Amino acid sequence: MPSDYQPSLLSDADQRAADVSWAYNRSSASALPISELTTWKQRVAQYQHQVRSTPQAQQGALFAMASDPAPVETIDPFTLTPQNAAFWRGQFDEAGGPALYFVVDYDAAVLLYVGETIKANQRWKGVHDCKRYILSYIEAHRSHQLPVAVNIGFWPHAAADRQARQRLELALIRHWRSPFNKENWTLWNTPFVQAK
Structure with a gap:
């Protein structure tokens, strides 16, 4: 055992709660005005809707063989089976395999985050900045009684x-x-990613 080992007095569940407690103990002064929130979401949703509904133009070749489209053109994050964003708290028999994952607000049809992992069931255990962004995003909606999923x-x-x-x-x-x-933070002027 290392000399700096400090046993925890908290259970695993209590430790997980402490990890996110900052999000529930902030002052409401940090709330984003409803007009800014809805305008920001509409801009993102509008762009992503256009991406979804407009096939990407491709340069053809005169003698090229037909090829399968690239995954970037065929993966539609909005059609993947949604799981609760706190899926990582569950118990799994295995670590899961390599995957890409997509955090989506299904109520607004907005893709918020794209990530990759070698172990799908373990990726978000521990510290992950995106968890903080999600909590801030949800908090902004709840403070204005707006739907969010x-x-x-x-x-x-x-x-x-x-x-x-x-x-x-x-x-x-x-x-x-x-x-x-x-x-994309600068592109969208993303309001939920500031430091805690």
């Missing part, structure tokens, strides 16, 4: 090779412009 969907066909998964993840982030991914 944030869930997560997994695409289980991701490559086992980390670099390949990360390339596809980045392509999807650029394609959908998911506002909780840091690559």
Whole structure:
């Protein structure tokens, strides 16, 4: 046992509650005005709706063989089976395999975050900034009594090779412009990602 080991007096459930307690103990002064929240969501939803409904133009080649479309063009995060965003608190018999995951507000039809993992059932155990963004997003809606339905969907066909998964993840982030991914914070002026 390391010399700096400190046993915890909290159960695992109490420790998990403490990990997110900051979100429930903030002053309401940090609330986003309803007009800013709805305008921000509408902008994101409008762009993503256009991405969904407009096929991507492709450069053809005169003698090219027909090929399968790239996953970035065929993966639709809104059609994946939604799971509760707190799925990671459950007990699993196995760690799960490589996957891409998508955090979606199904009420607003807004893709909030794209991520990748080698172990789908373990990815969010512990610290993950996106959990904080989700809690802030939900809090902003609840403070104005607005409907919100944030869930997560997994695409289980991701490559086992980390670099390949990360390339596809980045392509999807650029394609959908998911506002909780840091690559798009400036583009959307994302209000939920400031430091705690």
